[in-house]
Structure formats: C-alpha cells, structure tokens
Amino acid sequence: MQWHTLLALALACTPPSVALLRFQCSQLVTQRLDPLVEPGLIPSPHVHQIVGGNSFNATMAPSKDMPASSTCTTCSFSQDFSNYWTAVLYFRARNGTYKRVPQMSQISGATGGITVYYMSDALYDTAQKSKVTAFKPGFRMFVGDINARTKAAVSRFRQLTYTCMSDASTRAPESLAFPNKTCAYGIMANVRFPTCWDGVNLDSPDHMAHMAYPENGTFESQGPCPSTHPVRTPQVLFEVVWDTKSFNNKADWPTDGTQPFVWANGDATGYGNHADYVFGWQGTALQDLMNTPCVVNCPAANPKTQSTAAMNKCIQNAIVGEDINGWFKTLPGGYTAQYS
Template identity: 30%
Template sequence: MARRSKIASATLIAGALLLTSLGLGGIAASAGPPLPGSGAASSFAATRSGHSMAVSTASSPEDPDGDGYIPANPQVTGVTPSTKEPPHRYFHEFQATCAVTHTRPDDPIVYPGQPGKSHDHTFMGNTTTDANSTTATLDAGTTACRAPGDKSGYWMPTLYKGDRQVLPLGPQVIYYKAGVTDYTSVRPFPKGLRFVVGSPTQTALEFRSHRGFVEGWECGDSFFNVDFPTNCPNRADVQLNIRFQAPSCWDGKYLDTPDHRSHMAYPVVNPGTNNNICPAAHPVALPMIEFKMAFPVNGDLSQVRLASGPAWSFHYDFFNAWDAPTLQALVGHCVVGGLQCDARGYDQTHPEAGAALDANYELP
C-alpha cells in the first residue's frame, strides 16, 4: 500500500474512532454525573504540549521509513470473528503483577528515539524502557513483573500532588482477560505489538464515554468519577484507584499504526446472538488488558493532577515483550481454560487444574 493511501486510511479511521469515543459512532455515551471541563478544558487539552496524538512521522529501527506502520511478520490472515458461545465460565483471566521501575519524559511508541519529548510517564514492568526502546531492547532487558517472562513495557502519565510525584507502591495488577464471548478464541499477543489506550488530549466527555471506562477514579466510597474526588478518607487503607480497559481485537496486519490505535478495536455486539465478537476489520481476538492502578494518596486531593493534565487525560501504553511460550501457557491455561488465575496461572477455586507456571513463575 502506498504511503499516501495508508495515511489517508489512517486519517479516516482516526476520525471514526473519535466519533466512537464521543458516543456518535453507534455507541451511546454512558450516563453519568455532570462532566467538568467541557469547554475551557477541551481547549486546554487540544493545545497541551508534551504528548500530542498526531500521526507519528519519526523513523526508528523498527520503522525505518518513518511512516508509522510496523507490519506484523508473519501477518495473521484468514480469521473470521468467532460467534460461538462456549460453556459459560464466569472468569477467563490471569494477572500480570508488575511494579513501578522509573519515571521519565519518554514514550517509545508515540515519540520513538526522541528522549524528553513526552510529558512524564511512570513505567512498570521492563526496567529499561525509554525513548529508544524496541522489541529487541525490551527482550534484552530485565523486569519488575512477578513472571520473569513478562518483559513488556507498561506506562501511564505520572500522578502528582502539587510538585511531588505519587507513585504506586508494590506490584500493580494488570489483568489479561477475554474481551469476547468466545473466550476459547483468544490467542496471545504477537511479539512487538504496541498501542495506546485513551488519549492525553481527550475531553471529560470522551473519557467518560470511552469504551475502556470501567469505574473511573475511585477513592473510598466514591466511584465513577471523571475528575479526581475532592476528598478521600484520610486513612492508611485508602488509596486513589483507577481501572481502564484496552481494546482486544487486532487487524492481524500491523504491530503499530501512525495513530497507535487503528490496528486495534473493541469488541462489538453480534445482533444475531447478542454475543461480544471482534469486528470484521479486526477479527483476531487477543487478551483484553485492564489496568487496575492504586496511588498512595488520600485526604485533600485538590492539588492532585496528572503529568498529562486533568484527571480525564488518563491513558496508558502497552508494548508487548512477553516470552512467547510463557504467554502462550498463561493464555491457554487461564483465558482459554476459563479460569481466574494469579500470576502463576493458578486458580484457587479450581486447584485440580494446576498452574501454568512453577513456584518461580517460570515454565516448568
């Protein structure tokens, strides 16, 4: 495909995705509390520097021509979205528990090879992630994830209270779930797949209407918040939390696209069966990542902000560098197997199923 036609296609897709996020693309916006910042904040978000979501044009070792397209090798073709409904299992998931490693104003997906160009990010998982990270450098790095085979990079805008960074403490839970009804059709991520979930320039309405929105910002008994709660109970056991889900349907063609989104899509409802299936243009079912982050801050939250801007600018990035056999074992045992697994791939309610990994969180 010529670069001109590829970029034109990406522009059309990006426009469709924006309409979808606004609730105008056949997906109704969720009801919720009054939204802050629908006027001035929208203008602020559109002009905020440090992380625009413009089409990438920089070259990198994995994208030498700088057109933003990184083809999968091999591509996955001939897949039809599954409409099957396997035996009901309430869970089909496992956890990747990964600790914070460092902060840095880098983003190897949006600004590859351009250190310091992004707003500040909090990195988890791979200890080496920076602006120059590639699949090969992540493979060669080390990890703060419980499973040594997970060398993926996970990152999000750094949270501040005033001028002080507030970093999640200890392992954070990153769920890998089935986003489609036919959980037996889910396959592992291809090595090197990367994408951005949400946008630093989204408005409050776009954040609330986003397909990945689960419970928004929550603290104590306060849930479904688009903005940070003004106050949280000032107790040691209370933290500021957010849960946000990623798209889980892949086009099978690209590991990345210029807008870092168009190669991925959220499941759609099959009108014939009312099941969640992958759309025809993104037929490959992959694990659905869900960030569940906890920030050790409570009490007066009036000075809390994100490096990317207001609370509704929350977004995150994922760069897959799992050891392929390890990821295959966890997806096959836990997601396809319909279990609720911990980071070892063990389900306490189904001990007879065993675990995917050994006591050291490695393949047996």
C-alpha cells in the same frame, strides 16, 4: 458485596476453562520518556511511570526478540518482559505548587507499580469460556487521549475510569473524571485496552487504529469484534493505586473547590487518562497461559514466577536527570493544571 468477595465466592464454585491472569509489576523507572508516542525524544513532554523488562529505552524500535534484550523484569511472571506505562499523578496545593503522588502496590512488599490483568472474558465472569489470541512479537498499542478534557472526548475509549477507594478492596463505583471528594484509601486509575485486532498490523501511526472495541458494547458485554478487526485478543487491564491519603486535608485544596489532582501532562479533569503497552512475553508463554484453565494465580499453568524481592531488584536508572519528586511551581516539562 465488594469485588474481591464476589471473586472469591465465584472461584470456590466455578471451575475455570480459560485464563484470567492477575499479577503485580513493581516499578522499573519513573522519568520523562515515551518511546511509543515520542520515540527518541529525551526528555519527552511529561513524566511516566514504567514497569516490566529492563530493556526499556528512549527509542524502543520494534523487535521480534524483545525479551532477549532484557536481563530482568519487574513483573511476577518471569517470562513477561513487556513494558507497561502510564502518566504520573501530581497534587496541586492551594498555593499552586505541585507534588508527586506516590503509588501503592496491591501485594505486600512490592515497590509501587501496576497490577496487570489479561482476561479471556469479563473480570466478573470467572468461567472464562472464550478463546483469545495472544499478541505477537513486535506488537504495541496505546489507549486514551492526553488532550481530552470533556466526558464526551473520553467516552469513545469506553473504559478509562477512576475508583475512589475507601479501603483496599473497593472497586466501585467508577467515574470517568477524577473523584471530587477525598478518598480515604486512595484513588485507583483503571485502564482497559481495546480487544479486537485487525490481525495484520503490529502497530499503526496513532498506535490505536490496528485495534478496536467490540462492535456492540464493551469487552464485558461480550459483543462481537467488527469485521475490520476480527481477531479477539485478551483484555489488558491496568490498575494503578495512587496513595492520596496524605493529601486529604481540604485546607490544602484549591480555594475554588476544584479537586486537586492533576496528571503529569497538566490534565486536572481526569479525562486525559492514557496508557502504553509494548508486548514482550517470551516465546508462546502468554498464549499458553491464556489456553490453560486458571484464574488469577496460575502456577500449574506456568510455574515460572519470581519472588517480590526479585521483582523489586529489577530497577533501571533514569536516563533523564531531573527532580520529579519535590514541590514545583510547574510540573516537570513546564505544564500547569488545565481544567478545560
């Protein structure tokens, strides 16, 4: 039985006690900027796709009033001015040239972007019994290793995965590496951030040390947080669906049989999956939502949602003026496919 069917059945039978938020954010801008890892660098080394509040910029100095800097957001919750971003996926053709892979939204009419989750318990646990502490103004984090090229290297992050989709509802199985076969509907990249905070630092030099995974297992296994990071935060999950259908002709794939997709930083293994998060919810909106019984659609908890048209209207012109959509001999930034 597919994930969406299981969720629907559970919702019909189980009254939730705490929140599981799932919402779409349309595309804000796609360009070579990374204000978290490479602040102030124009352009940054590789291409990212960004969603959320339109105050996104090259520096993004920590601000306790980040929402006030934005005039709109591409997310369906109009109080969410956070920024969420990932690398961009490219296709490597048999002749060695590269082409950007387009994204698909999971809601009709939205322009690409990311589906975002905030959960107090595992996705499949629709009772959502646990209490969590929302992030604070100025909070930011990163997950992944752009240089990872082996299963061992990415396994320490536990849940950076891919799903080869046969249709829009496919959620399993998941793999740590890029799928090595054609995917009829597309490839979903899944990013799950750590869920235990040290309770003090809003950031750290590597943007990861202030966060940790549960002491045992994963967020889904409900393991306790380590004593060094005792504060349980929401599980933040990104789902990014890459529309690979137009690249499914194996006559266009590399002759050596390797899969043809590569992240913008040159990673052709998939192990270099990574993502960035800068918190920007207005006031206590996120904590209020996480405290209110609701699952997926939460208008009773927080009616401040906006239309898909309003999400799509919030766009930002790229600061970096370069073509990122044509056919290239090398990826923007000069990268080439790396398999090890």
